[in-house]
Amino acid sequence: MASAQSTTAYPAGQSSTPSGHNTASMVDLRSDTVTQPSQAMREAMASAAVGDDVFGDDPTVNRLEETLAEILGKEAAIFLTSGTQSNFAALLAHCARGEEILTGREFHVFGYEARGASVLGGIALTPLPVSADGGLEPADITTAVQPDDPHFPISKLLSLENTVTGRAVPLARQEAAAKAGRDAGLAIHLDGARFFNAAVALGVSPTELAASADSISICLSKGLGAPAGSVLCGPRSLIDKARRWRKMLGGGMRQAGVFAAAGLHALEHHRAGLADDHARAAKLRDALAAMPGLSVDTSPGQTNMVHVALETSEPDRIVQNLASDGLKLLGGARMRLVVHRDLGDADIDRTIDAFKSALSNAA
Template identity: 50%
Template structure:
């Protein structure tokens, strides 16, 4: 793909966001120290701020959401333990099997319901009895949002209450939990209620260049620091990136509503185009069914107009802070022009 455009409209993911000028200024001004010694004041400030914001005792800053999820699972589980997880969940499907490969933790995948949840009856069915033939079920891991879908609050309460009643701990992959909170009009504390530990990604819609935080009890976070070090996540003068993460949490949560509106407008525009089949977004992610024969030429046509998208028969489109309302109109027009010509062939 030729980079002949000064500015791309990039709809591949909200991971492509660029740090703003104000965020870069915060990074440049950050006080730093050696975080492995807990000497970085900016990292410490971020961790304290995140813990307070989400209502937890402590927080741990790490390079990625994959790592914070893995730290959580390895802290909660020992060798031969298992976690219950949705088949569509990131921790099961998209994180390289890390829990099994590095933690000797068995995933027990369960089918997700159309709304992204895992039925409580299925959770009950997959909890193993106390028998040496079975892995020990330790954790229920959920994800919110999942594929852009927001899990209902009453479901989250029912699922976490049930898990706790069965002696399980609960972990939330909250990579986009801020999107969920904004969509539901609730506080971040309310959005993570019922979970013992939570991973929050700061480099997606919130716009930081790198980093996630793991939230939980103090004793859990202290254990997690050991796993972070073992997994290669012990960073030195990390305040430079922690400053960006802190800025993201302070300034970029409420503005996620703009991304949701842009996704709604984009999906509505594309839905008017034959022969596309478009899902209705709840947050900043939606999917478009595109005829196989149209995919390659559409990808090339969009690229010529400075639009990046992972075009395929089942295309995911994602809006974020670097996609404007004007970009949405440009993208709709590009799709309209392509399919007008394509149908005429």
């Protein structure tokens, strides 16, 4: 385990919970977006060389864009404010009004971005079933592509995702889906909000994992631990179009190098730590799977998320006990625990103990 990751300290002498833990600090398992910039990251931000990025003058933004384009083996890149804005700019750059995007029903682009491409872009979003491993079935893609007929939208883009709710979609599955799309004349976008989690878990290089997509959106503010920002990578002509959309979407920032410096720091210093998050998530997953009253998804390919269902008569009481034992959680009887760089071994142990205690108190 990398020692760079922090563990939460529990100051002595404060009130303790039913399982004897201190509630002064919480174990925040809601998302990897809760990560705080480290001191070294803050220093990199403070000393960043900056300029007006709308004029293309910010050397740190330019360096971040060049760095990620190179890591992914793409021609160009653009820094955007968020994953949603990055996906949105990509979809708008790929498609025109009256065209159609095929994507997964449970993917973020379809389910959690308010259907922005349809609402603001006049682009149809058509959802396909997502398989248990997070992939789309090539046959579903081929069948969904519309014939050239004025009754239908013009199928234009296949939007994939990796990881999918914490599952690293195997390289061959991603490639097979992309090939089905390409064979039908579609361009390919990849929502890689947690792309590096996928690459690390699959043991493939970022270039290899990126090769089947034309455009890829990467989030810096999830497991990588930067405070904000996403980068869209792809062919220069597409990135030029996305730059115009970014301006229209109000995402043209000025001295954005302060944020880009955090992203560069994360790429350089935090990528390796994703493997530690996965190892800690695996430890938590295994421990919870062994507890009666919990149904835990132990299927292969998982990265930093643990999916747990409470199968007890009083799930609300257990959720309450977990909260009073210092866990910050999202969801009720079904929850997703997200492990990230601000959680150390002690936090995982504390989480396991809290579940043990909550379950035994409810029994």
